[in-house]
Amino acid sequence: MSRRSYAHRPWSDELLVLFILSQLYQMDHRGEGPCTVHHITTLPGMPYQRDERVRRLVEMLESQGLVNKVGDHPYVHYSISDAGRRWWEEHRSVLWLFQGMR
Amino acid sequence: MGEPSPSDLMFEQRISTLRKSISILIEWVVFGILVLIFYIVATNAALNKEDFWLNLAYQILGIVVWSFLFFLAIYTFETVRDLRYVAWSDYRLHCLLQLEVFPDVQGPLNERVMNKVKEIYPKISRFPAHKGIKYDASATRLMRERWDAVVDLNAMEKLDTAKYVLVKIMGSGEVGVEDLKKIGRSVLKLRFLKPISTVEGVFIVSPTGFRPEAVDLIGRGKIWGFPRLGTRLVLVNDKGFRLEM
Numbered sequence: 001m002s003r004r005s006y007a008h009r010p011w012s013d014e015l016l017v018l019f020i021l022s023q024l025y026q027m028d029h030r031g032e033g034p035c036t037v038h039h040i041t042t043l044p045g046m047p048y049q050r051d052e053r054v055r056r057l058v059e060m061l062e063s064q065g066l067v068n069k070v071g072d073h074p075y076v077h078y079s080i081s082d083a084g085r086r087w088w089e090e091h092r093s094v095l096w097l098f099q100g101m102r
Numbered sequence: 103m104g105e106p107s108p109s110d111l112m113f114e115q116r117i118s119t120l121r122k123s124i125s126i127l128i129e130w131v132v133f134g135i136l137v138l139i140f141y142i143v144a145t146n147a148a149l150n151k152e153d154f155w156l157n158l159a160y161q162i163l164g165i166v167v168w169s170f171l172f173f174l175a176i177y178t179f180e181t182v183r184d185l186r187y188v189a190w191s192d193y194r195l196h197c198l199l200q201l202e203v204f205p206d207v208q209g210p211l212n213e214r215v216m217n218k219v220k221e222i223y224p225k226i227s228r229f230p231a232h233k234g235i236k237y238d239a240s241a242t243r244l245m246r247e248r249w250d251a252v253v254d255l256n257a258m259e260k261l262d263t264a265k266y267v268l269v270k271i272m273g274s275g276e277v278g279v280e281d282l283k284k285i286g287r288s289v290l291k292l293r294f295l296k297p298i299s300t301v302e303g304v305f306i307v308s309p310t311g312f313r314p315e316a317v318d319l320i321g322r323g324k325i326w327g328f329p330r331l332g333t334r335l336v337l338v339n340d341k342g343f344r345l346e347m
Contacts (some may be wrong), residue, residue: 013204014195014196014199014200017199017203017204018199023199060204060205063205064203064204064205066203066341087202087203093200
């Protein structure tokens with residue numbers, strides 16, 4: 001039986017989405033304004049630092065209505081929406097387990 | 103302060119676990135002393151009466167070995183049980199994200215549902231055509247119950263066992279306990295007909311919704327036939343999916 005190694009496995013979209021949502025929620029809670037994608041990628045604890053991938057995920061969240069988009073290219077800023085805040089508050093009780101998910 | 107972080111929540115969980123563990127530990131110590139006295143008295147009669155110290159050494163050795171095995175059994179059981187819970191939570195979170203957060207393609211309802219199922223089990227997408235997946239079919243030839251999709255996750259790996267994922271799209275009207283009991287009976291029948299196989303997941307999709315008592319009973323595992331950890335009740339509308347349980 002072959003052993004699966006975690007070393008070369010990329011971080012899953014799910015984990016990045018959860019991290020992005022939690023950071024946007026906390027920023028909103030602290031009363032900070034909308035932020036850029038690059039700001040999200042440089043936050044401590046972010047497992048993946050490529051802006052392209054994170055931008056794709058944030059735009060996906062925006063298309064789902066969980067994130068608000070402010071401004072136009074190249075001055076685009078994102079913040080969490082009411083729906084996203086509600087989703088996070090509903091499901092955060094189980095989310096401490098996502099540390100084990102890759 | 104602000105939002106509790108995942109590590110804070112983990113810490114609280116550990117503290118409450120510690121409190122419970124201490125109270126349980128005191129009970130076990132009292133019980134253990136009683137068992138110890140009983141063991142000494144019971145084994146004393148069977149052993150050689152002439153050498154008291156040899157008797158005592160044998161008794162202590164026996165106590166050490168048996169208590170080691172006893173605690174090993176307990177902690178093995180608890181660890182396996184907790185790992186099962188963690189795996190279930192992980193799986194549930196995976197379903198939650200794939201259904202509610204990630205977008206779905208526009209199209210007919212069954213295609214949308216099957217797309218989501220394929221995202222939850224990415225192995226299905228790698229199957230060749232007409233292998234491991236049946237649409238609008240019964241699980242076996244002997245069964246009358248029709249499923250919108252019957253997936254066999256072991257199709258490409260094992261010839262002798264099947265790992266089923268069953269998908270049922272309900273019609274209009276709220277899904278109640280009786281509907282779920284009827285579906286559960288057919289799942290149970292499948293499990294009896296193919297005892298070597300397992301039913302990994304059952305997706306019940308409703309465009310209208312589920313009665314709260316039905317969701318409650320499924321959550322507590324009180325309806326016969328459904329897999330305890332793999333049953334998903336999904337509400338679907340034009341905007342997207344919602345995981346009810």
